[in-house]
Amino acid sequence: MDAQVRDHASQHDAIADLPLVTESARVTRVTKMDQDRRPEVTQAINRWVAEAAPEYSPIGGPADWDGLHERLLADGHQSVARRVATLAERYDRPKPMLARVELVTESDVDFVAGQYIGLRYDGTSRAYSLASSPTRDTLEICVRRVPGGRLSPRICDDIAVGDEVTVRGPYGELVLADTSSRDMVFLATGTGVAPFKSMIDYLFESGRDEYQGKQRDVWLFLGAAWADDLPYRTAFRELARERENFHFVPCLSREPYLSDWDGETDYVQQALLKHIDETTVATPIGAPLDKRLEDGPGSGELPSIDPANVDVYACGINAMVYSLVAAIERLGVPANRIESEGFG
């Protein structure tokens, strides 16, 4: 995997040099990334009901939660009813929802950080971003189960070490912009972070987080419902401890239902707005963006992003990417500094 060894000024030029290959690959590791949190869910439902509607305690087990939800709603306990429904959904969801799969190909597959491959397993092919840095000897993908889907449930449930797959690629033009003094902002939900894992690993390995001796700030806003739905959360937290210019902002919409999570719970684009340095933005830019700018960040990071001085990368499901790009443009980031990719 020597694509990065060649000295290209631009990652886009590097793509032009890459041959498209079809390679057999062998699965060398499969890791389930989310956890079985059913005991926590049961405790949380008991806790919420005991606090907000003690007349329903003690409550029964999972089989009784539907009826409990209906009764809470009928009696006007809307907020706790919503929590019970959300937690019951979490209890019932298939396991695992998230898996990472490491592959070894027969011959090297050259790619540029941020690109994706076509993966064929047992007759079905789908696109998956490469989450591994191009400097590694193995390829890695990170897959979220789409319930009822043809391939992703099979990757989550069946794929095993030693299985043969076919890899075709690399494809895609979501790659790092030319190195400059600008900071970098990565925005993703769920497995949309896969190409960014590759890009972030690569940019720190290759020293692209510096320009003419000056550090560039690298921000990652990563959204998910629950803490264990954040792919590579441990690696990103470690990187944030090691590198003062890497800022990891997990945005967890449902986690406070289950634990004492006190970080960001907003959508990633709203969390981004809270981390903008207000003095750099021509105001007013219009509600509700102005309102978000006024709110302090819940991440513990200083709001220091200057929209005029960033390259922005966004990846995830299409609808999320469209709304992200619209929000970023309204902040004044020029369109040619925004790179995005939709997963469909």
Ligand SMILES: Cc1cc2nc3c(=O)[nH]c(=O)nc-3n(C[C@H](O)[C@H](O)[C@H](O)COP(=O)(O)OP(=O)(O)OC[C@H]3O[C@@H](n4cnc5c(N)ncnc54)[C@H](O)[C@@H]3O)c2cc1C
């Ligand atoms: C460039 C690119 C990169 C991608 N990278 C990744 C990646 O790194 N990790 C990853 O997990 N996925 C990634 N995907 C999505 C992946 O290619 C598959 O679409 C996904 O795994 C679902 O495949 P499936 O066979 O299980 O579902 P299918 O049988 O193809 O689809 C079943 C149903 O689910 C809908 N659907 C498809 N994908 C999604 C989704 N993501 N969310 C909700 N509904 C969906 C379809 O419209 C269809 O109605 C990427 C897609 C693209 C285009």
